[in-house]
Amino acid sequence: MSWFGKYIRSSVGAKHLMAISGLMLVGFVLAHMLGNLQIFKGQAAINAYAVQLKSLGGLLWIMRGGLVLAVLVHIFSAIRLSMLNSAARPVKYKKVKTDKSSFASRTMLWGGIIIVLFLVFHLAQLTLGGGPLQENFNLVDEFGRHDVYNMTVLGFKNVAVSASYIVAMLALCIHLSHGVTSLFQSLGLNHPKYNGMIAMAGPAIATLVLIGNCSMPIAVLAGWVKATV
């Protein structure tokens, strides 16, 4: 396996790690968003979805394991590469003009840090049931199911919570607008016939995630989605 260690430690292998872990994460983000959008179908639908998800048992834990692995690989690579990159230019330029890099590409690390901070808060609030909104976590619906619907809606009624979600989603949107297009380049998936589409894939998926995920706190704040307790 020495060849594998050499491969993933190389500059190109590092890109592949970043791209593949990023692909897993963006896949999760999309699936997670689609699942959560069921909040618009009402309490029964999303609570049933939560039960179904939990009933996956071993499969759920495999998915969670993969996700944790992807997160760790992504973060570890980011830290390692940032340090190497900064060491590669010990003396900075006095003047720098950029031409093709974007705000998104230049702020990948900062976007990532915001997302990690958000993740800690998000997991504490909605998965582990800690943090400032603990009382909503133990709600159950009429069938005795974990009341995901009201937990979410009551959480988003708090303007500070909603605002933090929206800020985090903006950071995620910017991160993905570069990241998704970038992962194709990193994996060498390019072809003149599809390059235009690949260039659009990042901004398009990022916008989709922004709209989809922000629609939930906005709908709650606007009173379109109401708590039933």
Next chain:
Amino acid sequence: MNLTLYVWRQKDAKDSGGFEKYTDECKDISEHMSFLELLDVVNERLIEKGKMPIAFDSDCREGICGTCSMVINGRPHGPWKKTTACQLHMRAFKDGDVIYIEPWRAKSFPVLQDLMVDRKALDDIVQAGGYISTNCGSAPDANSVQIGKEIADAAMDAAACIGCGACVAACPNASAMLFTAAKISHMNTLPQGKPEAGKRTLDMVNAMDQAGFGNCSNHLECEAACPKDIKATVIAEMNRAYAKASLTKR
């Protein structure tokens, strides 16, 4: 035109260096001069005053050797696209402009003096795999190896790289991937380069990493700075070739 120059001056590799301001030396500059001719004029005037002239690299002065290396107002080779510093002309500037001139900045390109850097690291990458192994002797028959035009064009586009290092200089991470990928692509694309494609890709990427260049995060500043318009698609090709070679080559 009259200009103000801030030029990086550094006695030798050990000196910490700093910017020097020049105004008297850059008066009455003709817009027809090339950028290197501006430096020639400044240097003549410095010598007249008994001062050390500014050290900079130049050779062909026709945009094909890749020797002139300087960052002009924050862009490698200055403001014109697809143009080396020697082909940049003073009509790109106007009277009263302030121009900052800096050497390529990368750990792998140590400054030797003023604007001159040591680009041996690029030679090391080429030595690691920028060749094909074949028997010497009389030239083969012209049409014995047939190469389609699209393939020949792609190889020629990559081969246009003059090894100036502007890609490294422009990259926010000081990565040499555009250079390395151009060389790999140039050879791997052609039938003569195919037999050694995997080994070449591994060896050249390895040499690049050994030299201490940064990593690529797909900013594409290299593509924008390249005086020969090498496209970052060659990097994607290299990424693919490297994965293939790593996973399959024994």
